Amino acid sequence: MSQPIEFTLNGRATSVDAPAHRLLLDLLRDEIGVTGTKEGCGTGDCGACTVYLNGKPVNSCLVLTGELAGADVVTIEGLKEGDAYHPIQAAFIEDGGAQCGYCTPGMLMMAKSFLEENPDPTDDEIRFALSGNLCRCTGYVKIVEAVQDAAAELRRRAAEGRNNG
Amino acid sequence: MDDLNVVGHPVTRVDVDEKVTGTATYGYDLVLPDMLHGKVLFSTRAHARIVSIDLEKARRHPGVVAAISGADAPWTHGESIKDKPFLAQGKVRYIGEPVAAVAAVDEDTAQEALKLIAVEYEDLPAYFTPEDACQPGATAIHEEFEDYRKAPFIVGAPMPNVCEHFKLRTGDTAEGFRQSDMVLEEKYYVPIIQHAAMEPHSAHAQVDPESGRVTIWVANDAPFRALTEVSEALGLPQEQIRLINPLQGGGFGSKGGLKLEPIAMGLAFQTNGRPVRVKFNREETFISTLVRHEATVHIKSGVKKDGTLTARHMTLYWGGGAYAEKSPTVCIRGSLPSPGPYRIPHVHVDGYAVYTNKPVAGAFRGYGIPQGAWATEQHMDELARRLAMDPLEFRLKNVFVDGDMAYWGEQLHSVGLTETLTKAAEAIDWGKPKPAGVGRGLACISKPTRSPTTSKAGVLVDADNRVTVLAGTVEIGQGSNTILSQVAAEELRVPIEQVQVAPLDTDAIPFDASTTSSRSTYHMGNAVRGAAIHAREQLLEMAGHALEGKQEELVAAGGRVHLKDNEDMALTYGELIRRRLGADAVLRGDASYTYEIGKDLDLETGHSDHASAFYMYATQAAEASVDEETGRVRLHRVSAAHDVGKAINPLNCVAQIEGGVAQGIGSALHENLVIDENGKVRNPSFLDYHLVTSLDVPEIIPIVVECAEPEGPYGAKGLGEPGLAPTPAAIGNAVADAIKSRIRDLPLTPERVFRALEERDRK
Ligand code: FES
Ligand code: FES
Numbered sequence: 001m002s003q004p005i006e007f008t009l010n011g012r013a014t015s016v017d018a019p020a021h022r023l024l025l026d027l028l029r030d031e032i033g034v035t036g037t038k039e040g041c042g043t044g045d046c047g048a049c050t051v052y053l054n055g056k057p058v059n060s061c062l063v064l065t066g067e068l069a070g071a072d073v074v075t076i077e078g079l080k081e082g083d084a085y086h087p088i089q090a091a092f093i094e095d096g097g098a099q100c101g102y103c104t105p106g107m108l109m110m111a112k113s114f115l116e117e118n119p120d121p122t123d124d125e126i127r128f129a130l131s132g133n134l135c136r137c138t139g140y141v142k143i144v145e146a147v148q149d150a151a152a153e154l155r156r157r158a159a160e161g162r163n164n165g
Numbered sequence: 166m167d168d169l170n171v172v173g174h175p176v177t178r179v180d181v182d183e184k185v186t187g188t189a190t191y192g193y194d195l196v197l198p199d200m201l202h203g204k205v206l207f208s209t210r211a212h213a214r215i216v217s218i219d220l221e222k223a224r225r226h227p228g229v230v231a232a233i234s235g236a237d238a239p240w241t242h243g244e245s246i247k248d249k250p251f252l253a254q255g256k257v258r259y260i261g262e263p264v265a266a267v268a269a270v271d272e273d274t275a276q277e278a279l280k281l282i283a284v285e286y287e288d289l290p291a292y293f294t295p296e297d298a299c300q301p302g303a304t305a306i307h308e309e310f311e312d313y314r315k316a317p318f319i320v321g322a323p324m325p326n327v328c329e330h331f332k333l334r335t336g337d338t339a340e341g342f343r344q345s346d347m348v349l350e351e352k353y354y355v356p357i358i359q360h361a362a363m364e365p366h367s368a369h370a371q372v373d374p375e376s377g378r379v380t381i382w383v384a385n386d387a388p389f390r391a392l393t394e395v396s397e398a399l400g401l402p403q404e405q406i407r408l409i410n411p412l413q414g415g416g417f418g419s420k421g422g423l424k425l426e427p428i429a430m431g432l433a434f435q436t437n438g439r440p441v442r443v444k445f446n447r448e449e450t451f452i453s454t455l456v457r458h459e460a461t462v463h464i465k466s467g468v469k470k471d472g473t474l475t476a477r478h479m480t481l482y483w484g485g486g487a488y489a490e491k492s493p494t495v496c497i498r499g500s501l502p503s504p505g506p507y508r509i510p511h512v513h514v515d516g517y518a519v520y521t522n523k524p525v526a527g528a529f530r531g532y533g534i535p536q537g538a539w540a541t542e543q544h545m546d547e548l549a550r551r552l553a554m555d556p557l558e559f560r561l562k563n564v565f566v567d568g569d570m571a572y573w574g575e576q577l578h579s580v581g582l583t584e585t586l587t588k589a590a591e592a593i594d595w596g597k598p599k600p601a602g603v604g605r606g607l608a609c610i611s612k613p614t615r616s617p618t619t620s621k622a623g624v625l626v627d628a629d630n631r632v633t634v635l636a637g638t639v640e641i642g643q644g645s646n647t648i649l650s651q652v653a654a655e656e657l658r659v660p661i662e663q664v665q666v667a668p669l670d671t672d673a674i675p676f677d678a679s680t681t682s683s684r685s686t687y688h689m690g691n692a693v694r695g696a697a698i699h700a701r702e703q704l705l706e707m708a709g710h711a712l713e714g715k716q717e718e719l720v721a722a723g724g725r726v727h728l729k730d731n732e733d734m735a736l737t738y739g740e741l742i743r744r745r746l747g748a749d750a751v752l753r754g755d756a757s758y759t760y761e762i763g764k765d766l767d768l769e770t771g772h773s774d775h776a777s778a779f780y781m782y783a784t785q786a787a788e789a790s791v792d793e794e795t796g797r798v799r800l801h802r803v804s805a806a807h808d809v810g811k812a813i814n815p816l817n818c819v820a821q822i823e824g825g826v827a828q829g830i831g832s833a834l835h836e837n838l839v840i841d842e843n844g845k846v847r848n849p850s851f852l853d854y855h856l857v858t859s860l861d862v863p864e865i866i867p868i869v870v871e872c873a874e875p876e877g878p879y880g881a882k883g884l885g886e887p888g889l890a891p892t893p894a895a896i897g898n899a900v901a902d903a904i905k906s907r908i909r910d911l912p913l914t915p916e917r918v919f920r921a922l923e924e925r926d927r928k
Contacts, residue, residue: 035194036187038414040363041447045851048363076187089185093177096820100642101184102191102363102414127859134851136363136415137642139827140859142820 007071009034010078020066025049027065028075036076036105040134047133050106051075057113076105079112087153088112088146097146099137107133111147119155123148171654171661172879175816179647179661180640192384192411193367193444200369201230201268203432203443204275206282207453208257208264211522211844212291212306215255215264215284222281223267228274231435232282234265238431242398242423244390245316246328246489248307249525251398251427257286258306258487259522260844261452268432268441291844292326295482295519296461299324306487306520319493320768322517328485329493331500331516333771335572338467341476341511345467349548353540354910355893357459357484358836360529361856364414365450370429371440379406379430380440384413386421386639387679388671394423395430410669413641417828418528419455420641421681422490451849456838457529458495459484462503462540467511472554472562476511477504481537483518486525492518495526498613499533501573501771505541506582506611506782507563512572514771522844528681530828534612534890539911542608542894547907556898557590560609574772575763577780579882581808581872582609585784592804592866593786602793603801606898607786608891613777614883615682617762621675622692624653624700624754630724630739632657632664634696637677638689639669643885644817645685649693651813652878656697657738659724675755683883686813687779688758690878695756703752704738707745711736760876779874779882782808785826785891789899796919798834798900803892806868810882815869818884822867825888831857833893835912 002017009032018027025042028034028051040048042061049060052074079086088111091097098104107130114121114129121129126147127140135143183189215235223232238251253264265282269275292298298306303325307313310328322330342348369382379401385391388408396403413420425443432441445453460483467476481500485492500516529535549559564582571577586609590596593605623635634653640646650664657664667674677689705719708726712719718729727735736744742752763775788801805822812818835855839847848854873880893911900918901907906925908917 029194030196033196034187035190035196038191038363039193039365041851043447043850043852045447046363076185080186085185092185093181096178096816098178098181098184099644099820099824100363100413100415101181101189102642104184105187108185127862131858131860134363134856134858136361136417136828136856137824138820139823139825139857139865140862141823141865144859 005065005068007068007073009073010075018065020064022065024060024063024065024068028060034075034077038102038105047110048103048106050109050133052109052113057110076108079108086112088150091146091150091153095146095149096142097138103133103135107135107143111150115147115151115154119151121151169655169879171651172813176647176651176661176814178644179650189412191364191414192382193364193414195369195382195411197369197440197442200440200442201270201436202272202275203266203268203429203441204272204279205263205428205443206265206279208253208260208262210257210286210288211260212289213257213286214289215253215257216287217285218265219283220265223278226278226281228270229267229278230439231268231432232265232278233431233435237435238427240398242394242427243489244394244422244491245493246319247314249488251431259524261524261846262487263428263453266428266432268436291522293521293523293840293844295484295517295521298326298521299517299519306522318497318768326520327517328489328520329496329518331497331514331771332769333501333512333514333573336511338476338478338511338513342467345475346470347551348465348467349551350465351544351547351909353462353543355460355536355539356911357456357523357838357840358832359451359456359838360417360419361854362415362417362419365445365447366420366425366454367442367444368425368429369440369442370426370433372433372438374438377405380409381426381430382409382411383426384411384420386413386416386641386681388639388669389637389676390421390679391423391426392671395426408671410639413639416641417530418681421528421679424454447851448849451854452524452846455527456486456524458492458526458533458536460536462537464540464544466544466548468548468552470552472552472559474507474509474563477509479503479514481516483516484521484523484526485518486521486523488525490525490527492526495528495533499537501776502534502611502613503537503541504572505545506565506609508565508569509572523840524846531886531890532682534610534887535832535893538608538610538890539893539897542891543897543907543909546606546898546901557586557595557607560586564609565611573776575774575776579810579872579874580782581870582611582782584870584872585609585782585806585808588868588870589784589786589804589806592868593788593802595786602903603788603790604899604901604903605786605788606895606902607784608894608898609784610887610890612781612887612890614684614779616776616778617760618678618684618688619757619759620677620688620692621757622689622696623675624693624696626657626700626704626738626742626752628739628743628748628750630663630737632659634664634666634693635674636666636689636693637669637674638685639680641680643821644814645680647817648686648813649689652690652693653697656694657701658722663724683781683886686881686883687877688760690813690881691758692756694878695758696754699756700752700754703754704741707741708736711741711744779877781882781884781887783887783891785895787895787899789896790903791900791918793922796915796922798913798918800830800863800896802864802866803895804866804868806870807884807887808870808872808882809884810874810877811871811880812869813879813881818869819867821884822888823865826865826892827857827862829889829892830861832889832911833896833913835914837912
């Protein structure tokens with residue numbers, strides 16, 4: 001049975017009719033038509049479907065539409081800062097962090113959240129944080145590099161913010 | 166060739182913006198207007214006759230538009246043996262085989278309808294190893310084998326269930342063994358693994374009710390081959406079929422041929438023009454799409470005390486699964502170089518591709534090379550140990566060098582093998598002291614490419630100075646759009662930002678054989694280069710008129726043509742086109758590239774004076790230790806030296822090597838699609854299959870070796886496929902060196918390592 005659900009998607013108020021058992025992943029991809037969030041497994045094992053839900057990264061294939069009322073959802077489509085790439089996007093571009101790109105949206109969302117918690121990580125900490133996000137193409141080397149570079153850029157910005165403030 | 170502006174430079178991927186912003190549309194993302202949702206009922210039996218299928222209840226279920234079984238889609242296909250029905254016909258041959266399908270208004274409804282389909286089976290004897298399946302007296306998995314349409318290179322064998330027998334006969338191995346000082350015989354095994362591309366499989370199809378034209382949207386790595394297969398299967402002319410290729414989220418060989426396309430088409434013929442989408446979820450992808458061939462490899466080698474190889478005798482059993490798919494060509498191209506890239510005077514190889522009642526084995530990155538390499542390269546170390554020779558030195562003594570006559574009868578050139586060996590070894594401090602318990606190992610390979618094949622390309626230049634590449638190469642993540650853009654930019658002397666690659670649609674794009682076998686940079690690179698030169702020549706000719714200069718006085722640079730001694734006398738390409746052809750005109754360059762093969766492979770001897778357009782050479786070296794308590798392998802570092810001919814994009818080469826090595830590590834240490842004694846896949850999820858994670862990958866040291874191939878564009882060969890081929894053997898050799906005990910079956914699980922330690926301690 002469908003019911004109206006209201007939530008915020010990438011900063012915009014959104015209202016959809018969907019059954020409460022519909023997965024957030026399917027809601028985004030099939031009903032709203034926002035397909036940047038990827039399905040790799042549908043069972044919580046790959047991280048391709050990672051989105052922000054109320055400020056935390058979640059596997060959207062494990063979230064039911066029924067849980068969404070009033071929630072704040074951010075997907076890969078909401079990562080850019082206006083016209084500019086988020087530093088994590090810029091670093092993936094620069095370092096070659098994406099090959100087929102299918103894991104990339106989930107990887108970026110996860111990496112962004114990780115850097116919010118740990119702005120100055122070691123490589124091992126990055127590897128640990130991303131170990132739930134599978135990539136079959138890159139061997140993770142360039143991904144770890146990109147996350148390090150994004151961390152440096154974000155730290156530089158934070159320092160600049162402090163100096164200016 | 167130091168004057169190259171774009172080629173040879175570490176250019177940023179041209180397709181990356183859409184990938185980091187989520188705007189890229191993959192096959193799995195595609196939603197078509199008014200689309201129906203297809204779902205598939207899979208066989209629950211490994212080998213059984215279908216007594217009956219009852220679709221009536223499913224057909225009457227509200228919301229169902231079509232329900233079909235093999236009887237409603239009476240077509241078969243297959244690249245070299247036409248043995249595979251669109252949906253099971255009369256019998257099933259593996260658990261997971263599509264038996265029936267439903268198209269409904271949404272997925273839930275389709276799923277409900279599947280439960281209403283009743284299938285009655287009558288079991289038949291089933292075979293789960295290639296050796297069992299080809300024993301005398303085994304029941305035929307394909308009774309109709311004799312009657313199937315087959316490619317001319319299919320060679321039968323007087324054994325049941327063999328769909329291809331490859332033979333290589335060089336010299337006289339009996340004589341070679343007599344000349345040797347030592348003979349060693351061993352057996353090795355490589356299990357089934359899966360590609361596990363992050364994007365699962367899907368296909369969309371639509372049949373125009375008026376014209377009968379079939380359109381398929383699918384992330385297929387060989388759209389023109391699929392076109393041919395569909396046309397042959399349906400008996401439709403190729404003009405009646407169109408393939409549109411959305412972006413592909415990785416394939417590694419799994420997305421060629423026909424996979425979900427037949428099911429989507431079968432349904433679309435019954436929906437009165439409505440498009441049908443068939444999507445497999447991850448579990449369905451694991452049990453019903455494609456896997457890599459399991460292989461049992463027997464090797465017997467003769468060697469002299471000084472380390473000279475005198476003879477090698479090999480028998481390879483390739484487990485093909487229920488349908489031939491690519492088994493015949495994997496058997497040929499995997500068995501042919503399986504004795505390794507070495508000078509061996511007496512060689513005898515028998516490769517058997519054998520049907521089994523398991524999921525279908527097909528193309529997988531490396532195309533049969535990894536299986537042979539696991540066996541031969543470990544065997545080489547076993548020989549070296551008995552000779553008390555350093556494994557590097559042993560290889561260097563025997564490896565192919567320029568001018569060698571390979572054992573398949575071809576004189577080799579541009580062989581960068583020695584350089585890859587020394588560089589990969591050096592990168593992990595080969596020969597230097599190491600702590601106790603640490604082992605080092607290496608492995609090398611050569612890999613042919615599919616030959617002969619053709620690539621055609623077009624290059625468009627418009628009045629706005631934009632350059633568009635028309636190429637049938639599929640961007641599967643390997644970076645081909647970037648490479649081809651670089652080539653076009655180089656030849657037209659424009660910044661790469663001005664170049665785009667047109668979307669892949671068989672109605673608009675010229676023919677290409679396939680995006681497989683690491684053939685694209687070489688073949689399509691040559692075609693795009695030719696098409697860009699053709700466009701440039703036309704521009705120069707037009708400029709000759711416009712600038713009133715002779716051809717030899719004109720220079721094309723920076724998107725303009727100018728006079729050699731007067732740069733101000735210049736016109737941009739756009740201006741030239743506008744002036745000479747009109748404001749809306751587009752100038753087009755075209756080219757076609759075919760590698761002209763020498764003699765075809767002789768089916769009795771396996772000999773050919775040109776088996777491949779080029780060969781890729783690689784060596785990888787690994788350093789590892791083992792946790793003696795748990796048997797867990799700890800990888801310290803892996804170096805990977807690959808002879809690419811010429812790195813068109815060094816950044817991309819490194820990325821390909823790193824990704825390949827990571828896949829190689831997975832197949833070395835944990836990947837194994839476990840199939841139980843009833844033929845059921847036991848680990849059809851990422852969690853249970855254990856794909857390589859960011860925690861499993863150690864330091865990787867990529868090394869690009871450039872031993873130019875004269876026929877290749879700018880000297881390039883290929884790179885994608887060999888990335889994972891030597892990795893397991895290099896790791897296996899490192900582990901054997903660390904624990905002084907040999908494991909001959911993949912993967913190197915803690916349990917196997919533990920048993921190897923026990924065996925060592927018993928001795
Ligand atoms: S699709 Fe959600 S974790 Fe894989
Ligand atoms: S880039 Fe292909 S899965 Fe990560």
